[in-house]
Amino acid sequence: MRHSLSRLLKAICGLAPLSACCLVCGFGVAIAGPTESGTDWVCRYFDQARLLVPAEGFLAATAPPERLDILRWLEELDPGEAGYPARTRWLLAMLRQELAPEAAFRAAGKPVWVADAGLDLQALRGSKPVAESRVKFWFYAPSGLTMWTSFQATANAADRHRVETRPWRERWHASFSRGGIGYSRGSLSIFAGRDEAGWGASRDTGLLFAGGAPAMDLVKLGVGTRRVLLTALHSQLRPGRSDPWGAGVRRFVAAHRLEVLLGRHWDVALSEAVLYGGEGRTFEPGYLNPLAPLYAEQWNTYRNDNLFVGGDVRFSLPGRGELRAEVVIDDFQIDPDSEPNEVGFGIWADAINPWLGDRSVVSCSYVRVANRTYGHAIAWNRFVQEGQVMGFPGGPDGDSFCARSTWAPWNSVEVAAGYSLTRRGEGRVDDSQDQPGRRTKFPSGVVETEHRLAADVAWRPLYSLDIHGCVGWSSTHNAGNTDGRTRSGIELSVALAYDLRVWQSGD
Secondary structure, X not given: OEEEOOOOOOOHHHHOOOHHHHHHHOOOOOOOOOOXXXXXXXXXXXXXXHHHOOOOOOOOOOXXXXXXXXXXXXXXXXHHHHHOOHHHHHHHHHHHHHOHHHHHHHHHOOOEEEEEEEEEEEEEOOOOOEEEEEEEEEEEOOOOEXXXXXXXXXXXXXXXXXXXXXXXXXXXXXXXXXXXXXXXXXOEEEEEEEEXXXXXXXXXXXXXXXXXXXXXXXXXXXXXXXXXXXXXXEEEOOOOOOOOOOOOEEEEEEEEEEEEEOOOOEEEEEEEEEEEEEEOOOOOHHHHOOOOOHXXXXXXXXXXXXXXXXXXEEEEEOOOEEEEEEEEEEOOOOOOOOOOOEEEEEEEEEEEOXXXXXXXXXXXXXXXXXXXXXXXXXXXXXXXXXXXXOOOOOOOOEEEEEEEEEEEEEOXXXXXXXXXXXXXXXXXXXOOOOOOOOOOOOOOOOOEEEEEEEEXXXXXXXXXXXXXXXXXXXXXXXXXXXXXXXXXXXXXXXXXXXXXXXXXXXX
16 A cells, blocks of 8 residues: 555635635636646646646546646656756656656556545635535546546535535535546547536636536547547536526537647637527437537527537747637627627736746736627526536626736745736626627626735645635625625635545556
8 A cells, every 4th residue: 555645725726715816817727738626736736837848739638537648748758857947846746746646557557546535624704614525536447447536525615516515504515526437548538427628728717618617417528649639528417496497498518629739839729519408308419429510510400509619729938938818709600790799708828937937927817708698598508507607707798807926935835916807797697688689888787896906825834735825805896786886805814725645556
């Protein structure tokens, strides 16, 4: 038996009440980066390391298999790694320590199982203390088979679950938030189970599938090489408690994504998705075809389904930074005069601070989503699951700007400061869309405007222990889209996370 203490609290700023500021930044996210939030510990270091050293090839598999992709990237780095600055070497060492079970699996070619248990505690000013425990299991087999599951229980933190949960004694919640069975061999990967989709230029604030909505029960297929990858998924969406349609309505989403690596510096991708459903409707064979364009299928069947097309691009200069952009069009129209396209776009930039080198990253982003994006004239075709938008977390009819800077004075300490400006109009995803034609001014009606400043410190004295503090100030004008209503205040939080991992390799 081997023991390894691991896994830092997932993007710990996301535990604090100031998470909105951190979320909007889209810090350090790669266009084809890992999409399963159960690996956010890995992603936190991977995102920073990928800004500093070359990272060719795709890293977009599902859950445990994507950990193998990250390990493969580490193994292919230039042998001259000793010449990297100290902070870069530390980041790569953290990744290798986290991926020790995967390294043993690759080296021995024998089955490996891994068990991970974690405990998070958080104190928030003006709120009840939050506690979360997590237990995760995953398994690798030489045949290419993988299995995993994730269980979590929380106190005073229902929003941390990736599925809708029923409370026990008001404040306790528990769920199996993700897991399933997968197979990966050569250029083919298949997954069936519960997982998240995080497509686009930013894993946290993307426009098509941002990864922030409840996890989906889906089937996912991937076919490709290191330079070309086609991904297709299909899911029957779970209902929400406040859905306005009847219990007999079934809803589905299908999506395709084609990614192409043009070289060391450029990635481009095209995506499309369709949400369809209705009384007695079931899986549509045309939408199940991973090679059939969804737009053509919808056009030929005369269905009034909710179709999206989108694209994203990444330009990277290792050791300097990267620039990413994304656009999504809701219900793409050949004749936009009769029914205008609803468009969302975003741009994200991360740069290595030239004065502080690999110890500091400066990031900024801007995202704008038109008034009626994600909505539809037919209520059950709205781009939501369990009442939450599957795209940009802020929903339609709004925009957001964020700037953020991080600094690591020591390898185990990281300090960050950020500012965000968010505007939200009166448009909502459930607005009636019975009347086609030109849209209203953006943002519409009385606009809610929020300014937010935040600073936080994360300290990792041990590999298994993380301590995090966050302080911020926010001011909101026209709160709740009510003219003249304002609110402001100071937010404080302290969080502690501890994780223990046990893994074994054998026949």
